[in-house]
Amino acid sequence: MTDTNSIRASIRAELADLPEQSVRKALEFYEEYVADAVEAGHTVEEVLQRIGGAKEIAAQIRAEAALDGAEANPGPLRLIGARRQVRKRLARSAARVSMVLGASLPYTFALTFYLVSIVLFVGAVAAAALMGYEITTMHGADTMTKIGAGSAGVFAAGLLSAVALGFLAAARGITRVTLRKLRSGLRRGMPAGDMPEAVPPRTRGLGTAALILTVVAFAGFGGTFPSGLPTELFSIWNSMKPADLNVRTWSFPAAQVRQIQIATLNSAVILESSSDLNAIGVTYEEPKWLTGTPVAKDGRLAFREMSSGAIPFMDFIAMHEGTTSLKITVPRGYRADSLVVSSHSGSVSLSVPGGSVRVDTGSGNIHFDSAAAAYRMRATAPAGRIIVKGKALRSTSYEAGAANGATVDLATQNGTVEIR
């Protein structure tokens, strides 16, 4: 005769990590069941064959406990755990196949929704952090603009987290559907369908939180307007030239400049020759959100455009070609030893000779007029196009010219290089 004590002990050992009370209650039920069955004339072996051995009973209790836990407090890890326990319990049976088929769709949906919700929450935190960073770096901004920027951050973070909560609520709902499917899989022979839940779901908190976040988001949205920030960003992004440009001009004796070095964020750079025979002229259309001053020192003329810190999202705006320009005019016949121009997203137009010329842009186009001198030319545009004398090339790089002429290097990431 099978020893019920040893069965009880091995079930207990298998379930050592589960709450003592639920294991005890379950064991009591099965023990009583076996005892009553024996009284009714069956042997212990017979009963155990029907309800399964220690391993199966333990797996059953464990699967039920995992389902209950996931139902009381739905979450992705609990759902994954419950499904794993149910699969384990149904090992290699036909019920497992039908369970897997019935539950796999809602299971996948639930996990996907949890994932989307997590990504959105991370996005909300990132939006808040980014805005905090922008505000601390906006040293040139007035208080209204800072409030506007902060409100934009509140709007973005609030909206993202409200949507995230929506996905979370949906994920929890689908989790319950999945758990019901899993549960009916566990009761082999049972018709599938809705099973009443042991514990009423807690979702009221989620809805309230989502509502509050939405209100906060819209308050943030409204808060951005008094500063005029949205319209300002909108007009910059839509390439509207600001009316209040500060046009600044400088002049440097050409004899003192041998090298020219220019870097802009998204202002266009134009280098051309002029009729002035002695001076290099610099004209900069300075919008309120950018700043830069040319400096001539030790034979080198340098200009670097930077954010003035007046508005947020400068990194974002700098990805867009600007409407402002930096124009440099050199005397006809002047030839710098070296010309180095780089721009994040402004275009560069060059029609003056130089000993060595190097132009680098991210998304800006490059126009180069080679008529002025003989060059050894090299151009690359890995994600853009190269046009030589009106003809578009198939390749993304181009080399030409005299072997020992002055070198010209033109490189753009995804702009167009046009050589005339």
Place this chain on the structure above:
Amino acid sequence: MKKGVLDALVLAILKDGDTYGYSLSERVSGIMEVAETALYPVLRRLEAQEMLSTYSEEHNGRLRRYYSITKKGRAKLREYAEELSELERVIRTITKGGDKS
């Protein structure tokens, strides 16, 4: 339509009088095919939902747990019965249709 058939069946059996696990299981399996171990979770859940209450009585020197339907359980059973009688009408119509053809 097959909502909680086992739950309803357990409540219906208990309506006729209190009983214990093994006897309940025997009666359920006489009516529908159910896994031997399926009953315990159902009972536990019905208890958690206060559809049934339990008490223990001594039997042959050990405790035997009896299950008893509650007021809430009776109300739920009536609900099930209404749903199922509708289902029954549908089934009857379907089987009649099948006989004719």
